[in-house]
């Protein structure tokens with residue numbers, strides 16, 4: 522059986538975890554957390570990176586930092602993971618969903634402005650598959666209406682837009698190191714703070730509302746309760762695993778991109794015959810090989826394709842059920858404008874296996890080709 526995903530291991534993870542145990546320093550913000558934060562800051566050029574237990578927690582921190590209050594509205598695509606919305610809903614916000622672009626599956630930047638009301642506080646673009654949203658347009662709208670931009674870059678570390686790292690363009694960016702992502706620590710995430718005004722408060726919110734970070738850095742002689750907050754820092758054991766991943770990031774990235782390119786080249790004939798569609802990466806974007814998908818004609822064809830590949834022992838998976846059509850989405854949000862693409866495009870999208878240890882994608886694209894060129898004639 523070819524699984525859909527296999528969590529990435531690069532070699533030094535266990536050694537670094539053993540080092541943490543040997544040093545008897547397991548709580549957060551020790552040596553490995555600092556190494557990871559510094560690595561992220563240097564690699565992405567963000568002003569401040571803070572490891573969090575997950576991308577979900579990084580999004581929650583962003584919602585706290587921009588003071589989301591009941592009644593505020595946050596604009597985002599409906600085609601995303603629940604955490605993008607939940608982080609703001611937890612603070613009482615209403616989610617305003619707008620349609621996606623069919624080429625990238627990202628928020629349609631031309632539909633954002635008409636969804637803005639006097640309650641709108643933020644825009645949360647999601648860089649699906651590590652391919653950037655149209656950030657110049659989004660940042661321009663945010664500036665004109667004085668809105669915050671929280672980039673959900675969970676899938677997007679190392680992806681770029683006009684040469685800029687994803688997660689560093691908005692006021693905040695959030696990364697995920699969940700085992701299904703490119704670079705991992707099982708569960709894990711980071712908040713990127715691109716606007717210095719938020720750094721001090723972010724450190725307090727992350728440390729249970731205390732100024733413990735200032736105390737550790739020798740800036741105050743005792744620490745106390747300063748603000749709201751929670752426990753938003755991961756254990757050193759998690760950071761140790763993650764640092765080993767960062768040290769081999771180039772290899773992992775190259776593995777993924779080369780598999781992605783293999784899929785792309787070897788499925789071209791189906792595109793030329795008008796049978797499927799493949800991901801489109803706009804010229805100003807460099808992607809990170811996070812995921813490879815194809816689009817079948819419709820949901821029935823996708824179901825048949827998934828069934829056929831399962832019989833060949835290959836695991837394919839669909840992706841997000843649009844949030845606006847889910848029970849919580851109906852309760853906490855509304856769709857602004859017409860759902861021209863969100864539902865239709867998500868219904869026909871299917872992801873193919875893609876992970877760094879996958880030796881070859883040949884059996885998979887062959888099975889897909891076979892389905893379309895021979896099998897499907899019989900269905």
Ligand SMILES: *Cc1c(COP(=O)(O)O)cnc(C)c1O
Nearest residue numbers: 575576577602604675697699710
């Ligand atoms: C994976 C993912 C998340 C959640 O990440 P966690 O680290 O599991 O909390 C949020 N948004 C998007 C777009 C994701 O792909």
